[in-house]
Amino acid sequence: MSQELTVKPFSMYFDLISGMSNERSTTKRHLSNMRGMFSNGEALEAMIEKENSLMYEFFELEMPEKDGHLLFGTSIVYPGKVGNEYFMTKGHFHTILDTAEVYYCLGGKGYMLMENPEGDWIAEEMTPGKAVYVPGRYAHRSINVGDEPMITFFVFRADAGHDYGTIETKGYRKLIVENEGKVEIVDNPKWGV
Numbered sequence: 287m288s289q290e291l292t293v294k295p296f297s298m299y300f301d302l303i304s305g306m307s308n309e310r311s312t313t314k315r316h317l318s319n320m321r322g323m324f325s326n327g328e329a330l331e332a333m334i335e336k337e338n339s340l341m342y343e344f345f346e347l348e349m350p351e352k353d354g355h356l357l358f359g360t361s362i363v364y365p366g367k368v369g370n371e372y373f374m375t376k377g378h379f380h381t382i383l384d385t386a387e388v389y390y391c392l393g394g395k396g397y398m399l400m401e402n403p404e405g406d407w408i409a410e411e412m413t414p415g416k417a418v419y420v421p422g423r424y425a426h427r428s429i430n431v432g433d434e435p436m437i438t439f440f441v442f443r444a445d446a447g448h449d450y451g452t453i454e455t456k457g458y459r460k461l462i463v464e465n466e467g468k469v470e471i472v473d474n475p476k477w478g479v
């Protein structure tokens with residue numbers, strides 16, 4: 287094994303309530319990083335003009351991108367809406383499509399929205415204590431439908447990679463929106479366009 291592929295055993299502390307670690311810094315996605323992801327682009331621009339606030343952040347550890355290694359961390363999606371659509375992550379397929387991921391919800395309330403290229407989709411509810419298995423081939427996006435930050439711990443194969451292109455061009459088949467105070471899963475009218 288070459289030197290750069292050697293990883294010594296290590297541990298990392300995450301706060302169970304906030305999901306944060308003071309040992310590293312997070313990658314941050316602000317409203318302006320989410321252009322094109324929400325169905326109501328005008329609502330997003332209006333919000334950015336007022337304040338380009340933080341939508342979510344997550345820990346991206348540096349691990350050798352080699353099969354056999356695992357990458358883990360936490361992700362924190364803040365509460366809010368763009369138009370009637372809840373704050374969410376961009377979502378992605380894995381570049382090595384057939385690689386899975388596990389998420390464990392530590393706090394908040396939301397959904398893991400998943401869909402595969404064959405058209406199967408499912409929105410798995412995420413509440414504290416719930417572990418969600420995202421099988422290979424499924425794009426995955428975390429959506430916060432509550433009033434608190436939605437915090438998850440995740441683990442996936444370190445060389446899986448992130449494919450954002452498909453979601454950026456086609457979007458998701460489904461949207462999670464608020465309708466008269468209730469959470470609803472609706473068809474994305476712009477899907478594939």
Ligand SMILES: O=P(O)(O)OC[C@H]1O[C@H](O)[C@H](O)[C@@H](O)[C@@H]1O
Nearest residue numbers: 344360361375376377378440448
């Ligand atoms: O990559 P995004 O879709 O923006 O989501 C942000 C992050 O969310 C999760 O926690 C994943 O496990 C990360 O790999 C991902 O990068």
Ligand SMILES: [Fe+2]
Nearest residue numbers: 380387426442
């Ligand atoms: Fe992933």
